[in-house]
Amino acid sequence: MERRTQQERRETTERALLTATADLVVESGLSSVTLAEVGRRAGYSRGIVTHHFGSKQALVEALVTASQAGFVPGLDDIDPGPDRLLALVEGYLGAVDGIGSLSRAFLVLWAESVASPDLGPVFRERDALFRADIAADVEAGRAAGAVRADVDPAVVAAIVLAELRGLALQYLVAPDSVDTAAAGRALREHWRAVLAP
Incomplete structure (x- = not known):
């Protein structure tokens, strides 16, 4: 041994x-x-x-921190830009269906952070990092001409974060109410259309 x-x-x-x-x-x-x-x-x-x-x-x-690591496998293999953002949107919701206790705990704690002076700062930081990552994909797409120039990266980041976390919480509360795979595909196509030049 x-x-x-x-x-x-x-x-x-x-x-x-x-x-x-x-x-x-x-x-x-x-x-x-x-x-x-x-x-x-x-x-x-x-x-x-x-x-x-x-x-x-x-x-x-x-x-x-541990619950967020590698939540959407394969993202690190995609260059920053709209393809990475679209893979994140679909992959995040696809991963929700099979999440383990670490990721479920993250979502429970995220919801509790609204009223917790100890959790609030932790999640403000984590959410800021997530939004910055999304915004960087939009910026990279704008720079490459793959995203409309009038798209505001910060606004897209805030909306995407809200959509992903909101759908994930809905799924945790009532799994039968959300088809996460279908929602992921729909959001991917929505953002593809919104971002396209």
Whole structure:
């Protein structure tokens, strides 16, 4: 049996702790998350949770970051521009149908961030980064002549973010109410038409 490195053991432990945190958030919201309960759920002590993350706030911030990583596979392989934006729109909604507890927890926390002084800053930052990424695709498309010159990248970014997160939340609340694949295709075609020069 091959021995795992210390880094591999650390990553395994952190992944288990983040999964336990996500499961608690999805089941009962942020108020149910304590370092002791996360440790118990993951099969570790509270001390391990504190050792890896230091505080509940740091643990939740790590969960938010981890849940966004690679949500839409393959985007990094597409050059910035409208094709990447269209792939994001369709891929995001396509991924919602099969999301795991990390991504579900992200959406629950995003909704809770409206009234949480601790979560608000975290999600303002994450949303700003997401909007900046979308706006960069629009800018790249404008520069290449693939997007109309009169399109405002910041406005497109705000609307796309609202559409994606809003549809994802609707799906979490009532999965039968949203055909995410059809919505993704419809949004892709909508934005293709809106952006085309």
